[in-house]
Amino acid sequence: MTEPISTTCPYCGVGCGIRATVAKGAVEISGDPSHPANFGRLCSKGSALGETTDLEGRLLYPEIAGQRVGWDRALDLVADRFGELIAAHGPDSVAFYVSGQLLTEDYYVANKLMKGFIGSGNIDTNSRLCMSSSVAGHKRAFGSDTVPNAYADFEQASLIILTGSNAAWCHPVLYQRIVAARAENGTRVVVIDPRRTQSCDIADLHLPLRSGTDAHLFNGLLAWLHAEGCMDAAFVDNHTEGLADALAQADADIPAIARACGLRAGDVRRFFELFRDHPQTLTLYSQGINQSSSGTDKVNAILNCHLLTGRIGKPGCGPFSLTGQPNAMGGREVGGLANQLAAHMDFANPEHGDRVGRFWQTDKLATQPGLRAVELFDAVAAGQVKAVWVMATNPAVSLPNADAVRAALGGDVFVVVSDCVRHTDTTQYADVLLPALAWGEKDGTVTNSERRISRQRAFLPAPGEARADWDIIADVARRMGFGAAFDYKAAVDIFREHA
Incomplete structure (x- = not known):
């Protein structure tokens, strides 16, 4: 039996710390x-991680057109093409x-190659499908x-x-x-x-609102809080702008809000009063907010309620994207x-x-945004993007309109x-096909929902x-003539550069 190795669970954005012990060919996992x-x-998923470490179904060798080849031949073809x-x-x-399955070091090298040395903004991630609404909402509200x-707010709310x-x-x-805090x-x-x-x-209160009406509910909360005199005037005056414009889009009429959202007026009033009466209010939101055609507006409707009341940047309160x-996040x-670009x-x-x-010592830096995830594969279908490198994700299943994505990938x-x-x-x-390391073989860092950096x-x-993703990307970069900028020997070299 080996000594336990402290690492990070690869499943979700919580970023749980785990200890992995290899004993008699098996992997034992504990928190x-x-x-x-x-x-x-x-x-339950984290506890069963040891069952994911066998080699069944693994890609173990480079392939060209379905035939096993050596790394040099495979990477020469990628770089040359x-x-x-x-x-x-x-x-x-x-x-x-x-993909959000990559380590931060992998992400950094891929972004550096595409934006810094190829000179295009055409690198996007499957995180676009889940978190880009929150990114846009944060930037609209906070400028970044x-x-x-932090998770410690759970116990203080x-x-x-x-x-x-x-x-x-x-x-x-x-x-x-949350259960324990309650x-x-x-x-x-x-x-x-x-x-x-x-x-x-x-739940003390469940609001089964009509799908898509989240922004209407939180805009109503904003207007009601303002009408009730709940504004933190000093915070709003010193740290925000646009209050009048936001209020102009909102309606404090609780019966009207209830009708629009398909809720009982008494439940809407109770929710509004709970928010008013609890300065330590923490709003946790996830894909039901983000994955929407109006996801960014929903995010900003939530953020605005916290900005109006100054319930942000203090223990136990704030809008928190899971x-x-x-x-x-990394x-x-x-x-x-x-x-x-990089680093926000x-x-x-x-x-x-x-x-x-x-910083990158390049004169080829991309000067404009590239194609976002869905646009990228539309451009593949249209023949505008003639080569695409997919890393650690399965867009033929996970992207919207998967049939169109398959058709694009099957084209020229x-x-x-x-x-x-x-x-x-x-x-x-x-x-x-290029064989990459799986989670139990990787070395580097990940960042969880609270922006805590943990070691993998x-x-x-x-x-x-199989090789590390950053190592594969850097090898291709060197073969494309960018060797001096990608002369990394270990993941720590990349971390030191981007940090």
Whole structure:
């Protein structure tokens, strides 16, 4: 038996600390009592992680057109084909589609290659599908993609609102913290969800609002709070702008709000009064808010209520986005979205572009946002993007309009896929398959929903010829002629650079 290795669960954005012990060829998993995200708690999926570490179905060797080849041949083909297309059609003819399953170091190197040295903004992530509404809402409200909360707020809040979140199923370790806070501190709980989910089991109030009316409800709360004199005038005057415009879009008429949302007026009034009466109000929201055609507006409707009352940046209160993937947050931090540069810097700010270009020592820095996830595969179908490298994700299943994505990947496009699994709906379209490490073999960092950086430590050897994603990307970059900028020897070299 080996000594336990402290690492991080790869399932969701809670970022639970775990201890992995390899004993007689099996992996035993336990919660890490010292990790502040979970204090030793694990959900059923985290507890069963040891069952995911065998090699059944793994991609272990590079392949071209379904035939095993060596790394040199595979990476030469990727570098040469991308280089030829860039030379013939420009940098926007190629794209990367990456994933919240990557480590932050993987994300950073991929973003640096595409935006810094290929010179295109065409790198986007499957996190676009779940968290981009929150990113846009944060930037609209705060000027940056800032999460103003920590998990410690759960125990300090007197009112917790769950909206668009079935935390009991999707973030069970955090849900158990809410259950404990309710039992120990008398914390009140409101669940806003069209369905009665398991999270409603602890709710003092469940609002089964009509789907899509979240913004109407929170805009109504904003106007009602203002009419009730609940505004933190000093905070609003000194730290915000646009109050009059926001109020002009809102209506404090509770019966009208109730009719629009399909709720009882008495329940709407009770919710509004709970918010008014509990200065330590924490609003937790997730995919039910984000995954919507009006997701950004819903996010801002929530944020506005906290800004009006000054319930932000203080213990036990604030609007808190619960992320879905283990490193969606890390990708956001290093620029893994098509509309970001790096380190929360923007294309629209010339000073940011100058700073990133000087830091990376490149004169090829992309100057405008690239194609977002759905747009990217539309461009593949239209022949505008002629090569796409898919990393650690399965867009042939997970993207909207999956049939159209499959048709695009099956067309006249050069497809590279890095994955740890041999057979997925996407790998069947790959011209080149590159074997990547799985979670138990990786070394680097991830960032959870509260922006806590945790270590991912390898406790298993790399199987077959699998390599770290950052190492594969950097090798291609060197073969494309960018060697000096990608001369990394270990994940720690990348961390030191981006940090």
